[in-house]
Amino acid sequence: MNINLSINGKTHSHDVEPRLLLIHYLREVVGLTGPHVGCETSLCGACTVEVDGKAVKSCTMFAVQADGSKVTTIEGLAVDGKLHAMQEAFWNEHGAQCGFCTPGMIMASKQILDRNPHPTDEEIRMGLEGNVCRCTGYQHIVNAVRAAAKAGAQ
Amino acid sequence: MATTIAKPELLVGKRLRRREDPRLITGTATYVDDIKMPGMLYAALVRSPHAAATIKSMDISNAASHPGVAAVFTGKDTEKVGPVPCGASLPGLRVPHHYILAPHRVYFVGHPVAVVVATDRYVAKDAADLIDIDWEVQEAVADPEKAIADGAAPVHPEWPDNKAFTYHQEGGDVDKAFAEAEVIVKQRITSQRLIPTPMETRGVVAEWRAADRQLNLYSSTQIPHLMRTLVAQMLGLEENRLRVVTPEVGGGFGCKLNVYAEEALMGFVAMKIGKPVKWIESRRENFLCTIHGRGHVDYYEVAAKKDGTITGIKLLIIQDLGAYHQLLTPAIPTLSVLMMPGLYKTANVRADIIGAFTNCVPTDAYRGAGRPEATHGIERMVDILAAELKMDPAEIRLKNFIQKEDFPFPTATGLTYDTGDYSLPLKKALDMAGYETLREEQSEKRKSGELMGIGISTYGEICAFGPSPATPAGGWESATVKIDPSGKVTVMTGTSPHGQGEETTFAQIAADELGVDIDDILVLHGDTAIVQYGIGTFGSRATAVGGTALYFALQDLKAKIKKFGAFLIPSEDVTLSGGHVVCNKTGASKTLQEIAGATYRAMSLPANTEPGLFATHFWEPPNFTFPFGAHIVVSDIDRETGEIKIRRYIAVDDCGNILNPLIVDGQVHGGVAQGLGQALWEEAVYDESGQLVTGEMTDYVLPRAHMMPWIESDHTVTPTPVNPLGVKGVGEAGTIGCSPAMVNSVVDALSPLGVRHIDMPMTPEKIWRLIEAASQKPVARMGERL
Numbered sequence: 017m018n019i020n021l022s023i024n025g026k027t028h029s030h031d032v033e034p035r036l037l038l039i040h041y042l043r044e045v046v047g048l049t050g051p052h053v054g055c056e057t058s059l060c061g062a063c064t065v066e067v068d069g070k071a072v073k074s075c076t077m078f079a080v081q082a083d084g085s086k087v088t089t090i091e092g093l094a095v096d097g098k099l100h101a102m103q104e105a106f107w108n109e110h111g112a113q114c115g116f117c118t119p120g121m122i123m124a125s126k127q128i129l130d131r132n133p134h135p136t137d138e139e140i141r142m143g144l145e146g147n148v149c150r151c152t153g154y155q156h157i158v159n160a161v162r163a164a165a166k167a168g169a170q
Numbered sequence: 171m172a173t174t175i176a177k178p179e180l181l182v183g184k185r186l187r188r189r190e191d192p193r194l195i196t197g198t199a200t201y202v203d204d205i206k207m208p209g210m211l212y213a214a215l216v217r218s219p220h221a222a223a224t225i226k227s228m229d230i231s232n233a234a235s236h237p238g239v240a241a242v243f244t245g246k247d248t249e250k251v252g253p254v255p256c257g258a259s260l261p262g263l264r265v266p267h268h269y270i271l272a273p274h275r276v277y278f279v280g281h282p283v284a285v286v287v288a289t290d291r292y293v294a295k296d297a298a299d300l301i302d303i304d305w306e307v308q309e310a311v312a313d314p315e316k317a318i319a320d321g322a323a324p325v326h327p328e329w330p331d332n333k334a335f336t337y338h339q340e341g342g343d344v345d346k347a348f349a350e351a352e353v354i355v356k357q358r359i360t361s362q363r364l365i366p367t368p369m370e371t372r373g374v375v376a377e378w379r380a381a382d383r384q385l386n387l388y389s390s391t392q393i394p395h396l397m398r399t400l401v402a403q404m405l406g407l408e409e410n411r412l413r414v415v416t417p418e419v420g421g422g423f424g425c426k427l428n429v430y431a432e433e434a435l436m437g438f439v440a441m442k443i444g445k446p447v448k449w450i451e452s453r454r455e456n457f458l459c460t461i462h463g464r465g466h467v468d469y470y471e472v473a474a475k476k477d478g479t480i481t482g483i484k485l486l487i488i489q490d491l492g493a494y495h496q497l498l499t500p501a502i503p504t505l506s507v508l509m510m511p512g513l514y515k516t517a518n519v520r521a522d523i524i525g526a527f528t529n530c531v532p533t534d535a536y537r538g539a540g541r542p543e544a545t546h547g548i549e550r551m552v553d554i555l556a557a558e559l560k561m562d563p564a565e566i567r568l569k570n571f572i573q574k575e576d577f578p579f580p581t582a583t584g585l586t587y588d589t590g591d592y593s594l595p596l597k598k599a600l601d602m603a604g605y606e607t608l609r610e611e612q613s614e615k616r617k618s619g620e621l622m623g624i625g626i627s628t629y630g631e632i633c634a635f636g637p638s639p640a641t642p643a644g645g646w647e648s649a650t651v652k653i654d655p656s657g658k659v660t661v662m663t664g665t666s667p668h669g670q671g672e673e674t675t676f677a678q679i680a681a682d683e684l685g686v687d688i689d690d691i692l693v694l695h696g697d698t699a700i701v702q703y704g705i706g707t708f709g710s711r712a713t714a715v716g717g718t719a720l721y722f723a724l725q726d727l728k729a730k731i732k733k734f735g736a737f738l739i740p741s742e743d744v745t746l747s748g749g750h751v752v753c754n755k756t757g758a759s760k761t762l763q764e765i766a767g768a769t770y771r772a773m774s775l776p777a778n779t780e781p782g783l784f785a786t787h788f789w790e791p792p793n794f795t796f797p798f799g800a801h802i803v804v805s806d807i808d809r810e811t812g813e814i815k816i817r818r819y820i821a822v823d824d825c826g827n828i829l830n831p832l833i834v835d836g837q838v839h840g841g842v843a844q845g846l847g848q849a850l851w852e853e854a855v856y857d858e859s860g861q862l863v864t865g866e867m868t869d870y871v872l873p874r875a876h877m878m879p880w881i882e883s884d885h886t887v888t889p890t891p892v893n894p895l896g897v898k899g900v901g902e903a904g905t906i907g908c909s910p911a912m913v914n915s916v917v918d919a920l921s922p923l924g925v926r927h928i929d930m931p932m933t934p935e936k937i938w939r940l941i942e943a944a945s946q947k948p949v950a951r952m953g954e955r956l
Binding site for chain 2: 033035036040043044048049050051052053054055056057059060062089090091093094099103106107108110112113114115116117118119122137138140141142144145147148149150151152153154155156157158
């Protein structure tokens with residue numbers, strides 16, 4: 017099936033198998049390896065990307081379902097080499113250790129502030145519920161989201 | 171010419187953000203699955219659905235003829251490869267032959283029996299499903315206590331008692347201690363099987379360059395150099411023809427401190443078909459086939475005087491080994507024995523281990539590896555003793571601690587604790603908690619039946635593995651420092667960081683020692699073609715052993731820099747400061763760039779000096795290090811639902827000197843999360859037929875952001891004399907200190923109901939049942955076997 021979509025501001029057109037998952041399309045076909053496969057069952061969130069402005073676990077969606085959509089991956093967050101405030105906050109607050117969950121975690125964190133620019137700690141934690149990090153114990157990630165909120169990130 | 175050299179600000183001890191993060195936060199890091207090579211094929215493994223079965227026949231024809239399939243290999247093709255190595259040795263250890271693909275019989279669910287190689291990962295999996303196997307299912311045993319009981323199904327028919335080994339260790343006079351005891355407490359304590367679950371599963375890319383006779387293996391591992399030695403042996407390949415590269419590694423926690431069948435198998439496949447091949451473990455495979463942790467059933471007895479002085483400890487460990495020994499499987503429970511006295515003076519100990527084969531995936535090192543089990547045991551027993559004697563749990567610990575002036579302290583298990591002041595972190599944690607006020611609040615609440623608990627654990631660790639005689643494959647570590655002609659610095663460490671931040675902390679060490687800007691330093695690791703031989707990252711060793719190797723390499727290099735600088739100035743009395751060599755008399759100086767350039771141009775050299783600035787140091791530690799600390803958990807239990815609410819979590823760690831407080835805090839937080847995971851949620855459950863019931867993330871409960879409490883983290887600093895950095899290691903501290911504090915807190919909360927022990931994980935259902943049972947029949951000693 018032929019699909020056309022915009023990824024990080026660039027148009028892509030490919031003929032794909034209907035069963036190809038969006039995460040595999042992004043990683044294998046388009047070559048964007050920022051989003052990761054952590055569980056294949058939509059439980060860990062390492063594959064989180066934005067589809068039409070909404071955070072989506074891209075292992076739960078077929079590439080053909082994203083036909084006509086605007087997709088943003090972690091690679092699309094920094095503009096002209098300037099880090100997104102959420103990326104900067106993850107760096108400053110030590111929100112990443114092994115880094116494998118980080119791209120999905122940053123996309124999910126961005127979504128929290130997109131929906132609620134001034135979340136409480138509890139709201140941050142509930143917003144991160146769908147993303148698993150095995151390294152940090154989440155505390156520095158919560159600090160990062162809080163810091164990004166303070167910096168006015170959305 | 172005399173110049174004023176500004177002394178740069180020291181970076182060791184500063185809260186620097188990490189230098190490895192830019193690639194992680196932009197999604198541009200390269201993990202194994204991100205590697206693509208021209209002509210690369212994908213492998214899918216066929217695995218046993220049974221815990222014990224023989225292969226009557228296997229038909230691969232449909233898979234082999236499936237479009238897109240390049241090759242299929244079975245256990246008969248790979249019989250001569252391997253076996254999967256066990257690096258641990260114990261007297262009388264029974265080591266089953268561990269084929270990389272089982273040719274005849276399988277021993278656990280997930281045991282690999284064939285591999286399909288195809289043009290893409292979807293096709294490989296399609297074809298793997300076409301392999302038809304006729305199984306003869308055998309009786310399996312999945313529980314270690316049942317496995318060693320009479321009449322159990324034999325895991326390996328050649329050893330019908332299912333005992334891989336027994337181990338005994340004794341110190342002091344245990345019989346006398348127990349004969350003279352004024353009080354004896356006993357308890358069965360389990361430390362359940364856990365699934366390490368790094369967010370990145372395992373994965374391998376193998377590339378065979380036949381014309382060069384060169385195999386390149388990209389693997390998500392904690393031990394690239396050991397893997398090279400061991401996989402070369404498995405494949406019958408000369409070691410210098412194998413290059414192991416660890417790209418970015420997405421977490422390990424011990425489960426990647428191993429050599430698995432798939433590493434050798436992918437090497438075998440690449441060499442057979444002459445094309446690069448990639449295998450990425452699925453999460454399901456990760457749960458079934460990557461090692462699990464813990465798996466203890468412990469029987470404790472503690473002898474004491476009425477004043478609370480502990481006089482003796484007896485321990486029987488039944489260790490669930492699984493079906494095979496992976497790299498360190500049988501060694502892990504021996505670490506529990508070494509640490510069984512905890513922080514206490516006890517001179518009389520006796521330990522026995524029975525290593526039990528089961529039809530389950532092997533257990534091996536998982537964060538803490540043997541020490542969380544030991545700490546959990548002794549810290550639970552101390553609380554049980556305190557309850558028996560109606561003593562305060564803080565008081566009984568302070569009474570039994572090895573005292574500051576007792577160090578170096580020889581333990582009853584044959585270790586020498588380096589240094590410590592165990593009351594420091596406990597007193598700090600008690601202060602932070604407002605302990606006395608909390609106890610007052612608790613006694614008020616008890617009057618109205620509210621369940622509030624205060625749990626303490628004071629833990630010690632054995633870290634920085636370690637002296638080579640005590641560490642399989644060597645316990646030293648290596649570092650190389652080279653300075654280019656332009657004066658830029660490259661550090662190459664034999665450790666293999668995968669989230670611990672050594673690209674930052676090692677650069678901090680080098681920047682301070684050389685007096686150069688941290689941005690002029692590059693830290694490399696994890697490529698056996700670039701880095702000198704090393705051991706790896708595990709056992710809270712990277713900084714304490716690898717950082718020390720770096721420190722000594724830097725001293726060697728500094729001596730050479732000074733020698734060259736003095737020669738160039740010229741001067742006989744110089745200091746290295748701020749990246750300059752300065753004459754102490756005249757103030758004349760040479761920059762590091764000037765010196766580096768001169769050493770490579772080598773127009774003239776000091777006597778007996780080689781050109782270039784390059785130093786390598788292999789450092790053998792004289793002892794382990796023994797970090798310690800205290801954790802306190804305040805919890806409130808919902809009587810109606812059994813739900814545990816953590817009100818306060820206090821962690822005071824003493825890991826010696828702290829190189830980067832930001833990174834140390836991160837290690838503690840992550841460690842606590844894994845400790846709470848064990849205490850409250852995680853458990854790998856096999857049913858009686860050996861099926862893993864918790865085989866996906868749906869069924870295996872991992873800590874998530876909304877489940878974690880805020881961790882109040884602080885430190886005391888007691889530097890170790892074992893290494894010149896004074897660092898002890900912190901990677902496992904949070905995990906080791908956590909689970910007993912959490913369980914002690916809940917047991918404390920439920921103690922008015924007569925509860926004195928709860929096994930992990932403390933699910934709401936388990937707690938609710940305890941509360942229910944107590945309200946129906948007020949039995950004093952329930953909870954002994956839960």
